[in-house]
Amino acid sequence: MYIKFFKGQKYMWLLNYKFNLGGKQMLKKLLRNFKSLKFSIIFMTTFILILLSSVTIKSNTIHRKVSHTYNNQDNIEDEIIAYGIKVDEKIIGAVSTKQEAKDFLKSIKKYYIKDLDLLNVKIMENVEIIKVKTKIKNLKNNKDLLSNTVKQNNKENPIITVVTTENITEKEKMPYKTEYKKSNNLFSGQEDIEQKGKEGIKENILKVEKINGVEISKEVVSEKIKENPRTQIVLKGTKKMISSRGTGRLIMPIKGRLTSPFGPRGSRIHLGIDLASPTGTPIKASDNGIVKFSGYKGTYGYMILIDHGNGYFTRYAHSSKLHVSEGQKVAKGDIIADVGNTGRSTGPHLHFEVIVNGENKDPYNFIK
Structure with missing residues (x-):
């Protein structure tokens, strides 16, 4: 709070950037300038209201400055206290508030979770949120920080390693068996399908582990047969093939x-x-x-x-x-x-x- 007194007036209060009085000095100054207790009470009441207004004004000013950084980063060289996201001793980005840092860590996990039946999600690295001094232009918003992190995670050396363990349901086709039956109605070498086979369907629940969305292991935890396969039955001919050409070696037609x-x-x-x-x-x-x-x-x-x-x-x-x-x-x-x-x-x-x-x-x- 800044106070300035003008001659010829009993009292006046203004916000100013030139004189900065401490709390005790301010009270002494006020009491010396007012002879009447009545005026002192009125002034003190007014002073409290001004003090509250000043705090609000300064708070709004700071908020506007922080909000303004995202639109004018290249022109702002001032240093501020921000919150850095530290991953294995390396700061990967800074945001204006601690809550934003927490929200970023939630968003990077959520990016790799999507709509899965999640069992577990964790970040492999040691992650901390710490206060850092940085230029305003270096501040990131969560959207940009998430985009940059995901892009880097797709390369050989990811910034953050998100490990997810999830349940996935898959349908698997079950092959049918083929059974062969002899048939005197078909010539040797001939085949005919008596009953057509049909594949069965099995539903598997798999526990899948992924790193940054890439599958690294898969394990079947349960399986259920939805439809049994139907056996295919094939007839194989046993009748000798009849040739239209004789052998030249005749047999007696009857014994008589x-x-x-x-x-x-x-x-x-x-x-x-x-x-x-x-x-x-x-x-x-x-x-x-x-x-x-x-x-x-x-x-x-x-x-x-x-x-x-x-x-x-x-x-x-x-x-x-x-x-x-x-x-x-x-x-x-x-x-x-x-x-x-x-x-x-x-x-x-x-x-x-x-x-x-x-x-x-x-x-x-x-x-x-």
């Missing part, structure tokens, strides 16, 4: 008694051999091939003709029943018909022919 061989028979040539066997006896294909004819054929009765490739054919006549159709592939040994007595026949038997390049041959020359 020879009743008529190949060759001349009376006035004509018998084009095959007759093998007697009970009606219904299974007849087998002599070799691999394609059925060229399956049906009723005049004196042959129910007959099958098989093309074995390379000009080779075999004929099976007088059958009671046919089991294959025209165009069908057959393998050596497949049952193609049953012995019968159809067409021109004197009893149940198989008439069997071998034809090579359009000429009938003795089947016994090709049976191995």
Whole structure:
């Protein structure tokens, strides 16, 4: 508080920067200048009001100065007492109040926490808030200080190391198993999916530790199966592949008694051999091939003709029943018909022919 007295006036008080009186001096000065106790009481009351106003004015002046620093830092060289943030013996920045320093430390932690299920957060370094003398232009606001710190933390040597431990929930796909089943309906080497597999879903809760937002470790603390995987079932063929080309090594179609061989028979040539066997006896294909004819054929009765490739054919006549159709592939040994007595026949038997390049041959020359 500054007081100045003017001659010719009983009393007057003004704020001034020239005279600085102590508290006791001020009271003595006031009492000497006022003869009346009444005036003294009035003056003292007024003085107290002025004193309070002065404190408010000075407080506002300081506040305006501090607030003004952020807009005029480059022009302000005055030194003030501020609050420095000291990290491992190094001051990384200074702010105007202690609360601002505390708020900065909270904000740097919050930056790396975000919206996580936080278990723990800590700063690795030794951090202190201390009073420092600095130029006003060196003061930082929290926004700039946070921005600079984060930028430096992304480099090799971070200013502050913030370690967070948090829970993270992740969904994990569970692979399905594949099961194989044999199938006589498919040829060897063929596969077909009977049941399509489906991945399961597992929910894991992980404890993740990060340094400045970068993951350094991860540990599964619990897991829960949300959906079990469904096994895929694959059918694998076991049926032998049928070739349309014969092997050239024929087998006897049935086990029967020879009743008529190949060759001349009376006035004509018998084009095959007759093998007697009970009606219904299974007849087998002599070799691999394609059925060229399956049906009723005049004196042959129910007959099958098989093309074995390379000009080779075999004929099976007088059958009671046919089991294959025209165009069908057959393998050596497949049952193609049953012995019968159809067409021109004197009893149940198989008439069997071998034809090579359009000429009938003795089947016994090709049976191995």
